[in-house]
Amino acid sequence: MKLTLVRHGRPDEDDATRPHDPPLRADGQRQAQAVAALLAREGVTRIVASPLLRAHQTALPLAARLGLPVDTVDGWAEADRHLTRYRSTETLRALGDTEWNRFLADPVRYLGGDPAAFRSAVLGALADSIASERDAHVAVFTHGLPINVVLSQVLGLPRIIHFQPGYGSVTRLRARDATNIGVISVNESGHHQFPLT
Secondary structure, three states: OEEEEEEOOOEOOOOOOOOOOOOEOHHHHHHHHHHHHHHOOOOOOEEEEOOOHHHHHHHHHHHHHHOOOEEEOHHHOOOOOOOOOOOOHHHHHHOOHHHHHHHHHOHHHHOOOOHHHHHHHHHHHHHHHHOOOOOOEEEEEEOHHHHHHHHHHHHOOOOOOOOOOOOOOEEEEEEEEOOEEEEEEEEEOHHHHOOOO
16 A cells, blocks of 8 residues: 655744644645645545644645545644644754754654654554555655654664655655555655646
8 A cells, every 4th residue: 555644834833823733824835735736646545634733734635636534643743742832843943053953862852742652653643544455545644753753663763853854745655564664755845846736
């Protein structure tokens, strides 16, 4: 089966009404539309999203094109889900080398989560998403750290942070089951430079 991991579009970090779980900015909405145009032609059979608004809103254009529901799966949420304010990696990096290195050293704990519980939740969501029929194509709308957890697990890498998934980027996997997963591509973003319609 095919599993496509999509990082959410760029959120509105300055949103005053939902600072903890912001909606997409205008460019984030465009990124969501570009992802929908790309994936609508690829035989997606199920759409899954994190419960966080930025991931759910990124999934909606594809769901509308395909007439599929968006299944919310808690395990695909980002580690920052319980913080009072969302901060992008760009904002964290702008805080200086000391703060950025603190984040890189233990990103899940830095964002208020428990690393073991977070990893377990993501890998449980992965197993759930793979437990579909053999010819399924599941599109998962999630976040940077869950994508890193999955790739680190599949590739046997020791740390969580190895990749910087771009907003609206696509990472493709092919799986026989939860223990036999191959990586097809990481961080595809060409659909944003040359949007399909």
